[in-house]
Amino acid sequence: MRRFFICIASNLALAALAAILFIPGSGYAQDHSEQLRLPGYKPLPPPPITPYTPVAVTPPSPNADAGFVEFRQRLADVVAQKDRAALGKLIVAQDFFWMREPGKNLADKTKSGIDNLDKAIDLSGKDGAGWEILQGYAAEPTAAPLLPDRPGVICAPAGPKIDAKAFRALLESTQTAPVEWAYPTAEGIEVRSAPKPNAPVVDKLGMNLVHVVSDSAPANDGDQPSFLEVALPSGKTGFVPTEALAGLGNDELCYVKAAGGWQIVGFLGGVGE
Numbered sequence: 001m002r003r004f005f006i007c008i009a010s011n012l013a014l015a016a017l018a019a020i021l022f023i024p025g026s027g028y029a030q031d032h033s034e035q036l037r038l039p040g041y042k043p044l045p046p047p048p049i050t051p052y053t054p055v056a057v058t059p060p061s062p063n064a065d066a067g068f069v070e071f072r073q074r075l076a077d078v079v080a081q082k083d084r085a086a087l088g089k090l091i092v093a094q095d096f097f098w099m100r101e102p103g104k105n106l107a108d109k110t111k112s113g114i115d116n117l118d119k120a121i122d123l124s125g126k127d128g129a130g131w132e133i134l135q136g137y138a139a140e141p142t143a144a145p146l147l148p149d150r151p152g153v154i155c156a157p158a159g160p161k162i163d164a165k166a167f168r169a170l171l172e173s174t175q176t177a178p179v180e181w182a183y184p185t186a187e188g189i190e191v192r193s194a195p196k197p198n199a200p201v202v203d204k205l206g207m208n209l210v211h212v213v214s215d216s217a218p219a220n221d222g223d224q225p226s227f228l229e230v231a232l233p234s235g236k237t238g239f240v241p242t243e244a245l246a247g248l249g250n251d252e253l254c255y256v257k258a259a260g261g262w263q264i265v266g267f268l269g270g271v272g273e
Contacts, residue, residue, distance in 0.1 A: 051235040060158035062141035071262035076138035088114035097266035120270035191238035195227035
């Protein structure tokens with residue numbers, strides 16, 4: 001699910017990340033947000049790409065709870081059939097929560113869990129995107145506690161381990177925001193000179209945060225993979241497959257283990273109200 005990448009980052013997840021890092025909102029990100037409020041706003045040019053100090057990252061580990069693994073398989077089977085009635089049985093009947101901002105629960109207490117999830121991810125949409133989103137979560141093996149006020153609740157995908165002080169310094173030195181950074185899903189991912197799978201390899205990624213310069217690399221013909229343009233610690237730029245990076249602050253599906261087993265209990269992020 002993390003592979004859906006940065007553009008779906010939820011306000012709630014990013015707010016939580018910023019709070020952990022004690023980010024005051026200075027530099028480019030703040031200047032940009034302040035100008036948005038002014039008449040005649042003109043976007044600020046992005047900061048120049050320069051070398052930066054690598055910040056190590058430890059990817060999250062899969063949640064090994066046997067019941068959780070079995071539940072995700074059940075979810076995958078239900079999603080494959082697009083069986084709304086069966087999906088409803090996998091979601092708590094009451095107290096489902098849906099948050100896009102800290103402390104603001106958008107869930108309608110008069111409606112069922114499945115109805116609230118439907119609204120959060122547009123499950124009834126004609127394009128089937130909501131079912132695709134759930135398919136991604138069913139395949140996501142990581143999950144971890146995220147909400148201190150909801151004991152026993154875990155949310156997926158789990159976030160990576162990052163040294164907060166080092167990350168804060170990285171953001172300040174590069175004048176960037178957390179949403180502009182990602183991490184490799186494996187070590188040694190090849191960085192290519194162009195957004196093509198056969199382009200020359202110019203470098204390889206270590207297990208460090210990587211600056212995503214653009215998520216709008218030129219489209220490839222046919223079924224070729226999509227690419228992201230990244231800036232390396234050396235200051236060089238290149239391209240890596242989109243699925244090779246995991247973003248920070250993704251939307252998250254939350255679960256709780258009740259007497260009868262695991263159930264979906266909430267969603268962080270989502271589409272409009």
